[in-house]
Amino acid sequence: MRPLQGVVFDLDDTLYAERDYAASGFRYVAEVVAGETNLEAGELFARLWGDFEAGRRGDLFNRLLAIYSQAAESFDIPRLVSLYRRHSPDIQMRQEITDFLRQLVDWGVPLALISDGYLEAQEAKVRKLGLASFFDPLILTDALGREYWKPHERAFRKVEEAWGLPGEVLAYVGDNPRKDFVAPRRLGWTCLRLRIPGQESFHHPTAEEGHPHEEWKSFGELAGYLTGRLKGNPGTAGDSP
Numbered sequence: 001m002r003p004l005q006g007v008v009f010d011l012d013d014t015l016y017a018e019r020d021y022a023a024s025g026f027r028y029v030a031e032v033v034a035g036e037t038n039l040e041a042g043e044l045f046a047r048l049w050g051d052f053e054a055g056r057r058g059d060l061f062n063r064l065l066a067i068y069s070q071a072a073e074s075f076d077i078p079r080l081v082s083l084y085r086r087h088s089p090d091i092q093m094r095q096e097i098t099d100f101l102r103q104l105v106d107w108g109v110p111l112a113l114i115s116d117g118y119l120e121a122q123e124a125k126v127r128k129l130g131l132a133s134f135f136d137p138l139i140l141t142d143a144l145g146r147e148y149w150k151p152h153e154r155a156f157r158k159v160e161e162a163w164g165l166p167g168e169v170l171a172y173v174g175d176n177p178r179k180d181f182v183a184p185r186r187l188g189w190t191c192l193r194l195r196i197p198g199q200e201s202f203h204h205p206t207a208e209e210g211h212p213h214e215e216w217k218s219f220g221e222l223a224g225y226l227t228g229r230l231k232g233n234p235g236t237a238g239d240s241p
Contacts, residue, residue: 004190004229006163007104008156009135010174011115011122013199016129020091022052028087029061029080037070044068085121089128100223101134109230112159113138114172116149116179137162151182151210156189171229173222175199177206185210190229194222 012018030044047067051060061080065072093101104111113135115122119142125131132138139155141148148154160167167188174180174193178201181191186209193212195202196219206212216222 001229002169003231004171004226005165005169006110006112007226008112008114008159008170008172010176010180011113011125012117013175013201014173014194015097016091016093017198018200019198021089021125023049024090025084025087026052029083032083033071033075036074039068039070085118086124089124091125091128093129094219096223097219105134107230110163111135114141114150114155114159115139116141119143150179151207153183153187156183156187160187171226176201176204177210177212178204179207179210181212182207182210192216192222192225194219
């Protein structure tokens with residue numbers, strides 16, 4: 001098995017908990033709606049979060065406006081969605097993730113990010129988490145065009161071109177077996193799934209062509225595996241992992 005020479009990460013539910021972003025967005029929406037009505041922000045948030053926890057997706061704002069007619073008089077779905085996507089999120093990476101990324105940077109391991117999602121929302125997450133200090137290139141696929149969201153290969157090929165490295169020495173770390181691993185597996189990358197309870201994708205079925213090569217139940221276990229695969233990489237000579 002060849003040593004790895006570069007590691008590429010997904011963002012949502014890989015580097016931070018996506019449910020934290022949802023909670024942050026719902027809280028902001030509730031505060032804005034409460035500020036323009038006589039409704040209570042806490043009650044509005046509890047309604048949104050309760051539906052989210054119950055597994056509802058896609059129509060939470062529709063249900064909110066259907067239940068609270070006063071909110072429906074001042075807000076419509078596009079505005080609520082815009083508030084949610086444009087808010088400054090209250091999210092953070094766990095310390096073990098930050099420490100591991102910093103260690104890889106210190107070792108000189110090339111790191112990149114490939115993430116789907118609406119551009120404004122993804123850019124806000126990147127700023128909040130300070131990801132520009134870890135990843136280069138940092139590819140938000142919506143900037144390329146919605147047609148280039150995963151499982152399209154374009155973002156992965158851009159990393160190969162930027163680093164001048166073949167897929168055989170690269171790894172992609174993601175959480176969503178529906179889309180994360182189809183393209184990198186086709187290109188010969190090592191595909192690593194981080195599967196932790198609470199992830200949106202935890203119960204998702206795996207795409208026919210997108211099985212990960214390895215699956216990890218904690219970031220610590222994943223970090224240990226990557227450290228082992230990076231041994232022998234010339235970029236980590238000296239104080240190598």
